[in-house]
Amino acid sequence: MNSTKGIPILLVDDDEDDILITRRAFERYEPKNILYVVRDGDEALDFIYHRADYEDKSIPTPGLVFLDINMPRMNGFEVLRRLKNDPEKRHIPVVILTTSRREQDKIEGYNLGVNSYIVKPVDFTKFMEAVSTINLYWSLNQLPE
Template sequence: MPESAPEILLVEDNPDDVELTLHAFRKYRLANRVHVVRDGQEALDRLLGDGDAAGPLPKVVLLDLNLPKVHGLEVLRRLRADPRTALIPVVVLTTSALDRDLEESYRLGANSYIVKPVDFQRFVEVCRVLGLYWLLYNTPPKA
């Protein structure tokens, strides 16, 4: 039986941020299928790989920038360069508030850029709003 497409691909190496994000989605029942990858190479393999590594495409990618193996900006560049993934919404969800990261993310085609709040309640609220917008309200192009 083929694997069902994840609603969200979460690209995040920090285990605490993974747990907070998953907790928020569960709490508000926003995403039934979240697939987590822990580094940039794993994200590329999942989205662009051939054979067993590649999986079904998600509705949205939540992408951290400061990732091991392949930096998030490079992941974004490669996703936008490939016709299979060029139209998948990518939300950069990162601790970086640097103007150069923000500007480069948008230049490379990010759909949104969010600096992760340090406060737990605000982080949960950000995840709730992200889920509502990208999974319920946004109308994606036909594949």
């Protein structure tokens, strides 16, 4: 298991409540993983590409991205499109974590190459289970490419 080191995880979400809940779910599951949080798509790309506020090269490239769809400025699909079109970044596993159960959102997500799609459960326990399963799976399958 890779869990001794912990992997940097980026959470892209604009809902403060959901951020708090997600953060707690991660802490409960595996406190060694470092969770970084950004509030919209633009900021997510800044983080990944070390731009603007994130120029500091010591900031790690995330090993897993949790991405919301509906966000101000740039939405999740656009972030996904850019990452998956960039040969340097396309290996980063991206999981859409959203409230939307819409079929067309799921289809668009998978068309753009998302690695997993989770609808946020209302119940915290279930939420935690979902997040931890995904976290475990993708941190074990770090594809080099």
